[in-house]
Amino acid sequence: MGELKLMKGNEALAEAAIRAGADAYFGYPITPQSEVIEYLMSEKPEERTGMVVLQAESEVASINMLYGAGGTGKKVMTSSSSPGISLMQEGLSYIAGAEIPCVVANVVRGGPGLGDIQPAQSDYFQAVKGGGHGDYRLIVLAPSSVQEMSDFVPLSFDLAFKYRTPVMIISDGLIGQMMEKVELFDQMDRLTDEEVIEKYPWATNGKPVGKERRILTSLDLDPHKLEKHNHHLQAKYREIEEKEVLSETLHCDDAEYIMVAYGSSARIAQKTIQLAREEGIKVGLIRPITLWPYPKKEIEKYVQKGIKGFLSVEMSMGQMVEDIRLVVEGRTKVEHFGRVGGVIHSPEEVLEALKQKLIGG
Amino acid sequence: MENIIETPKLALTKKDFESDRMVKWCPGCGDHAILKAVENVFPELGIPKENFVVVSGIGCSSRFPYYMNTYGVHGIHGRAAALATGVKLANPELSVWMITGDGDSMAIGGNHFIHVVRRNPDINILLFNNKIYGLTKGQFSPTSPEGSKTKTSPQGTYEAPFNPGELVIGAHGKFFARVVDTNIKMMSQVFTEAAKHKGTSVVEILENCVIFNNQIHALITSRDTKDENQLFLEAGEPMIFGKERDKGIVLRGTNLEVVKIGENGITEKDILVHDPHTEDSGIHVMLASMMPPEFPAALGVIRSVKSHTFEELVWNSVEHEKKTSKLKNVDDLLHTGNTWVKQ
Ligand SMILES: Cc1ncc(C[n+]2csc(CCOP(=O)(O)OP(=O)(O)O)c2C)c(N)n1
Ligand code: SF4
Ligand SMILES: [Mg+2]
Numbered sequence: 074m075g076e077l078k079l080m081k082g083n084e085a086l087a088e089a090a091i092r093a094g095a096d097a098y099f100g101y102p103i104t105p106q107s108e109v110i111e112y113l114m115s116e117k118p119e120e121r122t123g124m125v126v127l128q129a130e131s132e133v134a135s136i137n138m139l140y141g142a143g144g145t146g147k148k149v150m151t152s153s154s155s156p157g158i159s160l161m162q163e164g165l166s167y168i169a170g171a172e173i174p175c176v177v178a179n180v181v182r183g184g185p186g187l188g189d190i191q192p193a194q195s196d197y198f199q200a201v202k203g204g205g206h207g208d209y210r211l212i213v214l215a216p217s218s219v220q221e222m223s224d225f226v227p228l229s230f231d232l233a234f235k236y237r238t239p240v241m242i243i244s245d246g247l248i249g250q251m252m253e254k255v256e257l258f259d260q261m262d263r264l265t266d267e268e269v270i271e272k273y274p275w276a277t278n279g280k281p282v283g284k285e286r287r288i289l290t291s292l293d294l295d296p297h298k299l300e301k302h303n304h305h306l307q308a309k310y311r312e313i314e315e316k317e318v319l320s321e322t323l324h325c326d327d328a329e330y331i332m333v334a335y336g337s338s339a340r341i342a343q344k345t346i347q348l349a350r351e352e353g354i355k356v357g358l359i360r361p362i363t364l365w366p367y368p369k370k371e372i373e374k375y376v377q378k379g380i381k382g383f384l385s386v387e388m389s390m391g392q393m394v395e396d397i398r399l400v401v402e403g404r405t406k407v408e409h410f411g412r413v414g415g416v417i418h419s420p421e422e423v424l425e426a427l428k429q430k431l432i433g434g
Numbered sequence: 435m436e437n438i439i440e441t442p443k444l445a446l447t448k449k450d451f452e453s454d455r456m457v458k459w460c461p462g463c464g465d466h467a468i469l470k471a472v473e474n475v476f477p478e479l480g481i482p483k484e485n486f487v488v489v490s491g492i493g494c495s496s497r498f499p500y501y502m503n504t505y506g507v508h509g510i511h512g513r514a515a516a517l518a519t520g521v522k523l524a525n526p527e528l529s530v531w532m533i534t535g536d537g538d539s540m541a542i543g544g545n546h547f548i549h550v551v552r553r554n555p556d557i558n559i560l561l562f563n564n565k566i567y568g569l570t571k572g573q574f575s576p577t578s579p580e581g582s583k584t585k586t587s588p589q590g591t592y593e594a595p596f597n598p599g600e601l602v603i604g605a606h607g608k609f610f611a612r613v614v615d616t617n618i619k620m621m622s623q624v625f626t627e628a629a630k631h632k633g634t635s636v637v638e639i640l641e642n643c644v645i646f647n648n649q650i651h652a653l654i655t656s657r658d659t660k661d662e663n664q665l666f667l668e669a670g671e672p673m674i675f676g677k678e679r680d681k682g683i684v685l686r687g688t689n690l691e692v693v694k695i696g697e698n699g700i701t702e703k704d705i706l707v708h709d710p711h712t713e714d715s716g717i718h719v720m721l722a723s724m725m726p727p728e729f730p731a732a733l734g735v736i737r738s739v740k741s742h743t744f745e746e747l748v749w750n751s752v753e754h755e756k757k758t759s760k761l762k763n764v765d766d767l768l769h770t771g772n773t774w775v776k777q
Contacts, residue, residue: 101541101542102567102570102573102586103570104569104570104571107570107571107573107585107586110573110586111573111585111586114585114586114587114588114589115588117589128573128574128586128587130541130542130544130576131512131541131542132542133542156510156511187492187508187510
């Protein structure tokens, strides 16, 4: 068993970055995730593993530092909260185009605009539908516990390097700030420069004799070549959709109704299941763990089984519900319930919505 | 530009500018005194109340617009300079005040900041320099001295800090002043001069964040050390300071130097006389750079040079085009260039 610790979600994410053998972290303070860089700085990672941690002058700087450092084949990461993640969208588009692996964590807060510093899930569209310009995708992982804030960091790095693509960990102010018990995984080694050169021939990691010069770019002025590059990216995305979907189901076997919820909302929905079943209402939960690629097959399975309706429970005005509807295509009811602006729904409210929108209606 | 609202004779007082919003700064924060000074200055400027706009970015300091009973825009972190430029160009009649912090203007907004200074629209920038990120609870900023121990630099920073005055003058700034948050009279006097200056005026306020960077300006502001560490500059006056007013600044070779009057044959005549209006920015930069313990900090108006404002140039060119263009209306425009008549 790994080392057990009581930690904030943000701290677990930071500790996991060190343990996963990350080479560099760049970030700019913003509530509710400043603990990530503060924890990293206090842990002296340069002594623990040789990891570099730098406070950038803005999120635009952070994401471009990531582009550069990631381009050398190193494991690199940044984190921020909603307004800062908006500033990174241009960079993410370029990084996806240039196929640089990196990890970006978003501890979402209420919006739009400056909004507030309370938890929200209203950056779903931005994370899974692009956010920046052009045809690209991010792999998006949604932890729903402090444990997963830790576990998803090495997983994200693995996916980022496997597919040479940016990966986003999307949590919220609740998971970032709350403290829970975490079982930490053992320290992994950072790769040596020689190993990086050996493993990542695409990287700008020096030019050993006999190898070609490399330029990392997302530019191609020849439309046919750029189209080809886009097809290459899409083929990669299809492979990810085929192989990397993650989700969890709870009490779905005998369920007549299913809630779909991720992150904090999924934690609340678990309590709703208990309340509902005490009243004899058979409800289950599908928890998407990857928001992109979306667990379409899991949802389809329950449509086929004749489920009476889905309720998308999210701290937004209704974003993920669109992805459920894309799968269901009108074959059964799909409704949305959400509180926004940093308000967190109660399990009782969710149950009430379930009754009114699905069972009664 | 025509002024749409007929304004009655102005008889404004401090009360007119006090907002009923609860002020949410920490007790003892330097921002409270700055607010008082601004409330003193606004009614005295002869500007109709409705023509004031207070624009800000994000930070403790940037909460300012809520606390002034004027129009306000709470903008984006770092972007207030661009936002203020937009306000001023769209309506040059307005008196535009931009409130910003050292993080807001020197870190994330560094780019916009140097460009607003370079363009020189007539806006007044109050830069609250507490040398820390206050709102996000105590991380180092681009003005934190090297070696600062903060939440994100527990071992001390190893970055060379910006001096806002050097940056302003380096970006062709026409007005730069510095004040301390412990002296409301000094702030009121300098803010008034900033308001009267036509063009971008930047006032750096050495502000104390009691919670996350307490006493950062103590050498300059505390009772026992301030006399030896403050040099209040006035146009045409020799640069004399010290409790006994026996110290002064001279130019030796290409460097400034502190001398004692009466020692080594130095008399008052040898002391540099302040000229904020000279185009040459050489001495101004040197003055802005002076810091204790080697030097006193220069306070007051360090540089104030006349120049065209950006909006004058823009609107003049618009007027010029209106007068000289052959196109007098949309019809004229539609019939220029590649047009043809259908037979
Ligand atoms: C895009 C973006 N990034 C980060 C933040 C978080 N943030 C708000 S204010 C601030 C710095 C404040 O420091 P300063 O400008 O010195 O103002 P002070 O609070 O010290 O007055 C930061 C990092 C934000 N609001 N938006
Ligand atoms: S944190 Fe510092 S700057 Fe912000 S209100 Fe409190 S004392 Fe003032
Ligand atoms: Mg500050």
